[in-house]
Amino acid sequence: MSLSSSHEQRLNAAIAELLEAMERGETLDLDQYVITHSDLEDDLRTFFQDRLRFQIAVAALPSAKSLTPAIGRDTSLGTIGNYQLLKLIARGGMGVVYMARQLPLNRTVAVKMLLRGTDSMPDEVRRFQTEAESAAQLNHPGIVPIYEVGQHEGLPYFSMRYFPGGSLADLAASGPLEARETARLVHDVAIALEFAHQHHVVHRDLKPSNVLLDWPVDENPSTSNEDCTSPLNDSDSMMAGRAYRGQPKPCISDFGLAKRLSENGDTQSGQILGTPSYMAPEQIVGSSASIGPATDIYGLGAILYYLLTGRPPFQAADPFDTLRQVCEHDPVPPSRLNPSTTRDLETITLRCLEKKSERRFPTAGALAAELERFLDGRPILSRRIGYCERSFRWSKRQPVVASLIVAVIATFVAGGLTSAYFGVQANRRANEEHERRRELERSLYRSQVMQVDLEWQSNNVNRADQILDSCEPTLRNWEWRFLKRRCHPEQLMFHGHGDSVREIAYSPDGCRLVSASIDKSVRLWDAKSGELLDVWNCDDSAMGVAWSANGELVAVGLENGQVVVWNATSGHRHLCKSLHHGGVNGISFHPDSRKLASCGDDGLVKLWDVSSGDETFVWETNLNPALCVAFDARGEMVAASGDGNEVMLWDTNSGQLRQSFMTDALTSRILFMPDGQRLLAADDTATVRTLQIATGKVLSSFDEHMAPVRAISISRDGTKVASGGKDGTLLIWDADSGELIRDWKAHHLTVLGIAFCPHGNDVVSCGVDRLIRVWNLESPLVFPESAGHTDRVNEIAFSSNGDLVASASKDGTVRLWDAKSAAAEGTMIGHEGMVLALAFNQRSDWLLSAGEDGCVLRWDTSSKQLLGQVAGDNKPIWSIDVHPDGERFVFGTEDGEFQVRNVHHGDLKWRQLAHAGGVKCVRFSSDGKLLASSGQDATVRLWNVETGELMRELKHQRGTIWHAAFSRDGNRLASSCSDGTVGVWTLASGSLEQTFIGHTGIVYAASFSPDGSRLATAGFDQTVKVWELTTGLDLLTIRGPIWSVNSVAFSPDGQSIASGGSDSRVHLWHAQWPNREVAGNPANLFLRD
């Protein structure tokens, strides 16, 4: 064994030696080599044969070398049809443009090809073909001619004239054009556009890069394509270094979004067409019918603007901000950007850019004529509008639109949801404008809410939060607050850094925080209020930060190799010293506060004196780079880790290497456990390991992270570990058992730093999202707050004051819970068999419970004592309710009848055989006048409580009606049915108003929100859904535990939803932060600069 393994080692060494010789360019002489390594001969020959065999086999695959760019090689890129491809000119959303040679004619052309097959993106293909066809029929010197349309291996393409002279975009790239030149160019484009419009073709995507330039050939012969034999020369000739002289003729290309005026258009495909900076407002918020020639006039205005100023009329960092500006803002007058702009040309430009298409030039021809007047020096006809008037007019005219745009934009960002917008838009085109907008808003709101949920689930909390902020305020309701709260589980959030926050540390007293950021600043914060106390600027990005144990000093390691030490109280620079070549990756204070350890890119670990800056020890390591250093609690050892998969420990007194061991992966963070016996190591494989220092043995592994771990911290008592990394989560877990205690979606992208507060239960985290968040370990354990029975929960109810939730369970008990914290308030045992139903009285000082045993028991809710049995000897009771007068109650039984009795002595007032096969639900209306009963016979019946008269029969659904719920105002009733639907009935007429379809199984329960705008439902499909009454659409689906949800209720204040189900638990879904006094918009409370 040892022999063969040493043979393997020698063989590997020989292979390495030979391969490296080849790397150096030496020729391999195996025969020579094996003379001195005869025992390895066979194996070496086998290796090189295997290698050769492999190289032959993979000749079929593309080699990286053969894929170097075509420029500089004389081979072609391949062919498409008759076209030999010469050069990749541009790559757009879905297609590519090549410069190519058309072989039979030997002319240079541009070939545009769609990179998707016809099956995957029919919209794209259709648009592409529209482009080709509509442009092909336009024969005008100002429009780029299309030569041929075809398909290549299922991919559509077309060829067109090749323009080596660039576009208008290139022309003004280096600065604004002269006014007359601008007017001349746009005049020519307008003439060509007028021609297209007369042929019923609208361009819809006019922008400078779509207007190509045809330079006079004779003035610069080498630009002629036909003269150019070598494609390589031609490819180099684009714009660079080539002086084009004379006046170029503009030529409109890329009718990619062209639309025949005669056709209906294709906006139903749900795609936003156009380029944000040059899009007309009606392309964003208008109906497709409003897009026409005037849209192109706007495009011409945008081109004018660009040529005059060198920038588009609207331009924001984010395309969606751009869209918003297009709709909401007036462009900055060109003369402000380019003072030499003449007043007339500015007037013409701004008239083109009017938000309302009627105010623009009526035709491209009219614009051409106006430009001609300008060029001829005649007075123009357009009138100028004052700017104040403009803004005022716009915002006044379109108040709804202005807010709608925000919503539209957020939906665009959300992606893929535009179809909701356009779907509704198409349907409502004929309707009243205002109603349509409102409907749109609702539809958008729903899309946004659904997107928030998706983003949250995929851990994009920031994105989710942004979308929430863009939701129309007047539509926000429970679901919005619920999601907002879910996005902000932290105690406190503060921001101010301009870039990723690399590391964060608490002061020893836990009152202050110091954060180190790539933005070259170190910030000092009040840990309780989040107030920014101080900012210390650095010469370079800060990599790591440490606070001395005596609280006096803060040390920061920089990317330029410096370590800077500040006095934490005065903010004075105590020391600044260059210690490492390359960055200082890790920094740590010795417990005595007098020494510091640092490590860096240079692989060195240094121990040095803070007051003098003298280096006590310098250790060389194999770590490349060294990423992290840490002291043990007593300061006797320092450990370092990094790339090189090694952990090294030194004695801080003698400087001797105490221990070193290899790890399985790159260890990015390392800490000593307080016992001094173990190390905690986070590595690139998403694992946090506990290592025994004496042996290097892995004692335990924590594997809950989904991506490499970047930060770890240990609580002072050593019982808890916090870890975070590239999955964006902050996990708190038990240091010994590895049991997960908390799971927070802490930061967008990566968590970079974590620190436990030395006192109390706070943890702070920072990340690439530039945020710092403080978390509290006492905050509710799991989301949602939940508490348990030992068996299925059949029904839950809120007390009328909203303080308590009661639950009836199959385990035979009724339990009371605190409605905020879900803490147990008491257990009431009295039934034989399962408890199926319960109901509070109006004052909530007592409640009734009923069950399988056919008994109704009355309980005191404060003492939890049994007040008495008020009914008995019945068939199993499925439902119970207390009349608002507190004197009567009703219960429904399995044999199909309900009984109304007196609460105190149980006297029977009224019994009614109501539903064949069993009564599932009985409910009094809130005014006490009506009684609703439902059951197995698929019917809801409404009874006059005083007369016993049957008022109405509500029957439409197919299946057992498990639950009937009155709205608080008594106008509506919701019936949840085993067919998966929920019917909403108007009680005044008895008509079915809406049917909510969305659950995929029996709907067991429904509950109206107090304001009547939402309905919560729950069912067999393990979900709780929140519906909007106006649209009849579900806004939010809450997936809890994987069990049927049997009961659901809105709290009286409308802030919480309680649910109970077969998972034996009661869940509280709060839309409000329980432990905080929140005034106004809760979201803003946590944001401070």
Added chain:
Amino acid sequence: MAAPMSTSSSDVMHDNLNDTWWEEFRSYLRLLLDVQVDPTIRSKTDLSGVVQQTLLDAHQASSLRQSPVAERAAWLRRVLANNLNDELRKYRSDKRDVGRELPLNSCPDDSFDHLAELAVEGSSPSTPLRREETALRVAAALDCLPAAQREAIVLQHWHGWTLAQIATHLGRTRMAVAGLLKRGLRQLREELRDLK
């Protein structure tokens, strides 16, 4: 075990027009990406997502299942290039946020330019059918190797990395890398025994 080897993979794919023909290309696409994308940025990008998306696109392109292997491979390469392009664009837009964690010298643009050209290159009619089959076989065989062996081979053969570079990347010694190459190539020989 010799049976599936003796049947040409193209026969299998022609005869067996079931709903998962594209699965045969998974290894191939993976390999294409590994060959194309700068190894230093691989971990920052969701390459398996790119492969998955491409296969999903293939799934939706129902007409493709009738086409010969070469055409399908060409189609997949093209779509792969496009999807990779999207992913790299995402990667670049993230770059700002990821701060200094990324090697700034790596230029993803190059790799997808190459790939786009590759797409066109493969469409040449003179390309022998045989070539695609071999490529699929090699890719599948490479996928059977332990990850480190596969990586060492890919880095050495396609990216031309030196032993020292591979050693750094994999966190092993140069000798250990030689061992990886040795074992990997040995297994490939076994897997591809019938190829030539």
